[in-house]
Amino acid sequence: MLRWILGGAALLVVAVVGFMAWRMMAPPPADLDLSRERPTEAGIYQVQIAPQIGPVVQGALHSWVATVRLADGSPVEDAQVTIDGGMPQHGHGLPTAPQATGHQGEGRYLIEGVRFNMGGWWELTLDISSPAGEDSVTFNLVIE
Amino acid sequence: MARVGLGAALAVLSACGQADFSEQEKRAIASLSLSALGELPHDPSNRFADNPHAAAFGETLFFDTGMSANGAVACATCHLPERQFQDDLALAEGVGTTHRRTMPLANAAYSPWQFWDGRKDSLWSQALDPIEDAAEHGFDRAAVAHRVVAHHREAYEAIFGPLPDLSTVPAHGSPRGNPGAQDAWRRLQEDERYAVDRLYANVGKALDAFQRTIRHQPTRFDRFADAVSAGQEPAGEAALTALETEGLRLFIGKANCIDCHNGPRFTDDHFHNTGVPPVPGLPEDRGRAGIIEKLLADPFNCLGAFSDADEAECGELRFMVTASPELERAFKTPSLRGAASRPPYMHSGQIATLEAVIDHYSEAPKPVSGISQISPVIFTDRGRLALIAFLKTLDDDLSDP
DSSP states (O other), X not given: OHHHHHHHHHHHHTOOOEESOHHHHSOOOTTOOOOSEXXXXXXXXXXXXXXXXXXXXXXXXXXXXXXXXXXXXXXXXXXXXXXXXXXXXXXXXXXXXXXXXXXXXXXXXXXXXXXXXXXXXXXXXXXXXXXXXXXXXXXXXXXX | OHHHHHHHHHHHHHXXXXXXXXXXXXXXXXHHSGGGOOSOOOOTTOTTTTOHHHHHHHHHHHTOTTSSTTSOOOHHHHSBGGGTTBOSOSSOBSSSBOSSOOOOOTTGGGOSSBSTTOOBSSHHHHHHHHHHOTTTTOOOHHHHHHHHHHXXXXXXXXXXXXXXXXXXXXXXXXXXXXXXXXXXXXXXXXXXHHHHHHHHHHHHHHHHHHHTTOOOOOOHHHHHHHHHHTTOOOOGGGOOOHHHHHHHHHHHTTTOHHHHSOTXXXXXXXXXXXXXXXXXXXXXXXXXXXXXXXXXXXXXXXXXXXXXXXXXXXXHHHTBOOSOGGGTTBEEOOOOTTGGGSOSBSTTOOBOSHHHHHHHHHHOOOOSSSOOOOOOEEOOHHHHHHHHHHHHTTOTTTOOO
């Protein structure tokens, strides 16, 4: 009797036979770089991001602070920062249109209007423009 | 004897299923429980939102058929209290037939966007739209103002202060109404228009205060989730059957439902094109893409003259996506709480049964326009049954352990 029950339970586990949605189901890559401080692609800037009030919760509209420095560590005070992003495994963008709304001094830029409406792997891309040049950096975030 | 045997077998199956939850699955289950729902968010755009007198006045207005063209339509005509504040119809019936399915109201106040297309950014602003819609109440704001003066003066003034003098305002007038009402609206002085608009906004704010009191109640799933979170074996009214547990696993796992139907309200409050076909004969419905300009220009939005919020408190409106191919035919993710007992489904009631909804997600048809955000998922017959069994645990009227 018990074997029959366990066999039945095993069958239940395979109730769903196939999925074409493999990409969406896949967990984030194991080697995903989750660092919050990175150089921009061409190496013009060093950028650090931090949520204004942590931790980041799925669904809540919230703000980040991006700190932009030159490679030598000096803060960039006159940058234009634009934000883009999305979920690479889902193929969609951010649910909101975040904006850098103000420079807070010492290269710190407030980014308002960020929301992650789903759990999983998100990308946040910052395009930075200043007299030092145009460059961009993409951060990976995993939201539970 | 046979019944005892079957019961024991189900109990063992059920116990096996729960013991097997991974830590990630346990976190997902806990995240869906009503116990994880935070306090009702403060609404800075309506300073009367949590005023009990406003809620009581709002309840009166909710059932007031006097705010309609034919004297027979109230909010409660489509939002039936005994039916989860919806009407079981594919297309709502006011003074005419609308183009959309009535949405239930429980915990609607948690959502930053109202209506299937999110064309309103608060419940008070939302409440003003159906009253002037030609197919819903078919009324107009000047007539609402006169009705408040004639029938609700005491309740209104106790909350909002003295009513304006409307002696020079005609019986009907609105920038949205029929040509006669629009003409009358244009002929009003600016201060008269402002007085009517302010009164009209306050009617919405009272309706908002009432609707904030309409809340989800915990169901068998919540009792189950709370037991799992507490490390206890769900038993009695907290137990799920093996089939329901299997459906829950699919929901939070391979079927990807939780991507959009997440959190304690089972919605991400966002807009998605899922390839739901249009209804033949209805006008083109672009969903979110069709309302952005109207929302930004709405005098009753968070940034408008009748909002009590500062600009800094209007983040949803300030940082919303205003242009993207993803908005085309995108509609708001509905809550799944109570959904099992309120067919038909989708924004215009296109799909009659839960079985057919699952078929839709299995097939993931190409949308008539825009980009679908769903991918096909192939279910076995047992998988379909399991998902439906799980959805019924979110609805105590149907929950039958």
